[in-house]
Amino acid sequence: MSTEFSKFASRRSTVYSTKGMVASSQPAANAAGLKILSKGGNCVDACIALAAALCITEPGSTGIGGDCFALYYKNSTKEVLGLNGCGRAAKNLTIQDVWDELNEGKSMARIPYTSAFAINVPGAIAGWFDAYESWGSGNVSFEEILEPAIELADKGFAVCEMAARSWRNSTPKIIKSNPNLEPQDIPVLINGKGPDEGDFVTNKSIAKALEIIGEKGKKGFYTGPVAKAIINQTDSRHHKLTLEDLEAHTSTFVEPIQYDFFGYTIWEIPPNGQGLVALVALGVIQELHKAGKIDVFQLEHNSSEYLHLLIETLKIGFYEANDSVTDPEFKDIPVSKILSSEYLEKKSQLFSKDKIINSSMFGVPIPDPKFKTDTTYFTASDANGDACSFINSVYQGFGGGICVPEYGFCLHNRGANFNLTPGATNCLEGGKRPYHTIIPSMITKKGELFASFGNMGGYMQPIGHVLHVMNLCVFGFTPQQSVDSPRFLLDADTSTPDSGLGGDGPVSTNVTNVLIEEGISEETYQKLTKLGHRTSWVRDNARTTFGRAQIIKNESKNGHLIYAAGSEIRADGAAIPFL
Structure with a gap:
C-alpha cells in the first residue's frame, strides 16, 4: 500500500474522537462546526454551521445562492433520513423561451453555463432551515448557528491556498457576467480580483443577508429584500423567474x-x-x-x-x-x-x-x-452516535458568475443540467428539478x-x-x-x-x-x-x-463510541475531533 501513496507530497493520518467530529475543506468552517457542537448542537446543527461558513470561506464552490442535499443517521432509531434541498426551474419557463432569447428561436441542446436561464430557485437556505427544524438538537437557535459565518464575513478571514486558486480562476467569468458593475464594485471580488493565498477578506454584504436569514429563517431569503434583489438580477437578463417562484419553494424530505x-x-x-x-x-x-x-x-x-x-x-x-x-x-x-x-x-x-x-x-x-467540480462536501458526527452527510453547491465556480451585489453572493447555474430536447428525460420544464450531481x-x-x-x-x-x-x-x-x-x-x-x-x-x-x-x-x-x-x-x-x-x-x-475520520489532501481543510 505504501507505494501507492508515495507520489503524494504529503499524507495525513486518520483522526480519532470519542465525542464527535467535523470534516470539511476549510479550517475556518471546521471551527464553526465545532463551536456549535460546543454549545450543545448536534451533527445536523454543526453541518448547517459548516455550510454557512463554507459559503464565506470557499464561495467559488458553494453559496447561499445554491442547492443542498443531506442524509442524517439517527442512532436512537437506527434510521437514515434524507433531504432534497434543490430548487426548481421558473414555473413559466419553457424550452422555446430559451431558444427565442438565446438562439433566435432555433433549437439548441443545452442552456449555456453563464446564461441567466441556468438559474433555478436556490434551494440551500430552505434546506438548512428545514433540516434545523426537523433534525436539529433544539439546543441552539438558527441565528446562533449562522453566527460564526456572519463573523467571518463581517470581521474577515485569511484565504487558504486552494480556495484562493479557484477564486482567481473564476474572476474573469464573474466580471463578464456582471457588465453593469465595475470590477471593484463586485462584492465577491477583492478590489476587482480574486485573492491570493493568505489575503485578508471580508464580505459585509453577505453578512447582512445572513443576519436577515438568521432572524427571519428561510422567509428572510425567499421573501422580502433578498428575494427582490435576486429577481432584479434575473429580470434584467429577461429570465422568467418570479417572486412567486421563490416564495413557493419547498424542500423535500x-x-x-x-x-x-x-x-x-x-x-x-x-x-x-x-x-x-x-x-x-x-x-x-x-x-x-x-x-x-x-x-x-x-x-x-x-x-x-x-x-x-x-x-x-x-x-x-x-x-x-x-x-x-x-x-x-x-x-x-x-x-x-x-x-x-x-x-x-x-x-x-x-x-x-x-x-x-x-x-x-x-x-x-x-x-x-x-x-463541474465546484461543490463543498462536509460531514459531522456527535456524542449521540448520530451523523450527518451534507453537500452544498453553486455547481460551477461561483455558479454562472451572476452576482446579487446588495447581498454579496452569486446565483448557481444548476439549470445547465437540464437538456433542451422536448419530451426527453430531464428536459427543461417549468417547476421541474434537474438532474443533480x-x-x-x-x-x-x-x-x-x-x-x-x-x-x-x-x-x-x-x-x-x-x-x-x-x-x-x-x-x-x-x-x-x-x-x-x-x-x-x-x-x-x-x-x-x-x-x-x-x-x-x-x-x-x-x-x-x-x-x-x-x-x-x-x-x-x-x-x-x-x-x-x-x-x-x-x-x-x-x-x-x-x-x-x-x-x-x-x-x-467495547461499548466506547469512537469515530475515525479522513479529510481531503487535495483541499485546504481537515478532519477535526470535538473534545
Missing part, C-alpha cells in the same frame, strides 16, 4: 435509496440526485461476483483488472442515469426494479474483462464531468452507522462513492487511506456533437476518456490503454479534477 453490498448497506439520495449511478455500479459488481465472473476479494487494489471493472460498471450506471435521473414528480422512476438482482444481473452481461463498453450498446452517451452518502452495517462520506466534484461524485465503498468495505482501508488513494475519472470525448440527452454535456457517442491520477502505476496505465481505454495522466495542481472527499467512520469498540 425523501426516503433514501439503498443497496446491500456484501453485508453493508449503501445509502444515497434518490433521483433527481445521481446516487443511483453508484448503486447500479456496485450492484453490477456484486452480480459479477455472484456469477463467478470476478472475485472481488482477490482483486489487487488499483490494478488494471480492478480499475477496468470499476470503469465499466460505472459506465453502465451513467447510461442508466440518462434515462432515470430526473425530477420524480415529472417521471415515474422504478428505482426498486433498477436495483433488483434480476435487472442488475442483466446489466452485468454487458461487462467484459477483455474489451470496453461503448455507447452503441446503449444508444445514449455518458455525461462529461469537465469543469451533488450527492451525500452513508454506509450502515446491521443497522449501525459504518461511515458518513462523500466526494464532491460533479460527475466524479458517484465514481468517488464507488471508490470509497470498495476501499472501506472490501479492502479495509482507514478513512484517510481511502481519501489519499489515487483516483480515476471518466471524461467524454468532446469532439462529437451534444446528443441533448440525459444530464448536461458535452457528451460522446463512442469514446470515454479515462483520466488517471498520478500515483497509479505506469503498468496499470499501460494495461488499461491496451484494453482499449483512452487514458491520460492528471498530475500536480490539476488533481482537483478528482474532487474532494471527507469520511467519518464509526470505530466504536
